Amino acid sequence: MIWVGSFKSxxxxxxxxxxxxxxxxxHTWVRSExxxxxxxxxxxxxxxxxxxxxxxxxxxxxxxxxxxxxxxMLHGNRLDAGKLVHIRCCCECGHGVFxxxxxxxxxxxxSNVPNPLAVENLGAEHxxxxxxxxxxxxxxxxxxxxxxxxxxxxxxxxxxxxAQRSHKRIVRRFVRRPWPGVRAVELx
Numbered sequence: 001m002i003w004v005g006s007f008k009s010x011x012x013x014x015x016x017x018x019x020x021x022x023x024x025x026x027h028t029w030v031r032s033e034x035x036x037x038x039x040x041x042x043x044x045x046x047x048x049x050x051x052x053x054x055x056x057x058x059x060x061x062x063x064x065x066x067x068x069x070x071x072x073m074l075h076g077n078r079l080d081a082g083k084l085v086h087i088r089c090c091c092e093c094g095h096g097v098f099x100x101x102x103x104x105x106x107x108x109x110x111s112n113v114p115n116p117l118a119v120e121n122l123g124a125e126h127x128x129x130x131x132x133x134x135x136x137x138x139x140x141x142x143x144x145x146x147x148x149x150x151x152x153x154x155x156x157x158x159x160x161x162x163a164q165r166s167h168k169r170i171v172r173r174f175v176r177r178p179w180p181g182v183r184a185v186e187l188x
Contacts, residue, residue, distance in 0.1 A: 001025070007040050014047065023092035024051050029084045032077035032103075037069045044089055053091035054153045060136040061097055061153050067129035068101040068149045074126075076103025076147060096138075096154040107145035 003010055004027040024047060030036045045062050048054065054061055069085060077083035083104040091097040114121050116128045134140045139152040 003027070006030070007036065007043070011039075011043050014043075022051075023095075024053075024090070026087070026089045029086045031081045032073040032079055032083050032085055033081055034070070034073060034079070037066060037073070040069065040087070041066050044087070048089070048091055048097055051091045051097075052093045053095060053097045054155055056156055057153055061099075061151075064133040064136040064140075064151050064153075065099060065101075067133050068099070068151060071129050071149070072101050072103035072105075075108070076105030078105065094155050096152060098150070098152045100148060100150050102144070102148040105147055107147040108142075110142045110146060 001022055002025040003014060005013070007028045007030045010026065010028050026044070026047065028040075030040055041062060044065065045058060048061060049058055069087070072085045073079060077085065085104075086100075086102040088100040089097065090099075110130065113130055114124075114127055116122075116124070116131045121127055130140070133149070133151060136153075137151045138154050139150070141150045142148065143150060
């Protein structure tokens with residue numbers, strides 16, 4: 001189901017709608033006001049939790065979403081309440097979550113962001129958000145000249161399937177080339 005509207009309007013509508021856990025696609029927007037981050041994140045995380053798209057990894061999605069919204073408001077829109085932050089959240093049980101956060105700023109070059117782990121940056125007040133997003137999510141990319149961040153977290157079942165495929169490739173490679181004197185048996 002696709003839901004489009006301002007955060008306030010969707011919060012009212014979806015608060016009354018019996019969400020069934022079906023695939024969810026939410027397009028919403030908020031003014032660049034720091035006070036709106038927590039209510040928006042709490043609301044989106046409740047929808048993500050009900051969808052069961054990243055069961056057990058919700059805290060990572062929440063961290064990355066908070067950082068993306070904070071960066072969009074602070075650095076992108078420079079806390080200009082006349083500028084909006086657009087959010088698209090797509091999730092489906094067993095398929096993970098994909099979130100796009102877009103600001104109305106001038107963008108930036110992600111390759112010019114200082115390394116937050118460098119000694120000279122350890123005391124800095126800002127500069128850890130992108131690093132935290134990359135640690136928390138499976139995929140992070142910047143589009144539209146840095147005005148858009150795309151973050152993705154796979155579901156536990158997707159992660160398990162990828163691990164199993166990788167393991168099977170390694171086992172097959174190993175079995176095909178055993179060293180002399182070693183007998184290899186392919187399992188499963």
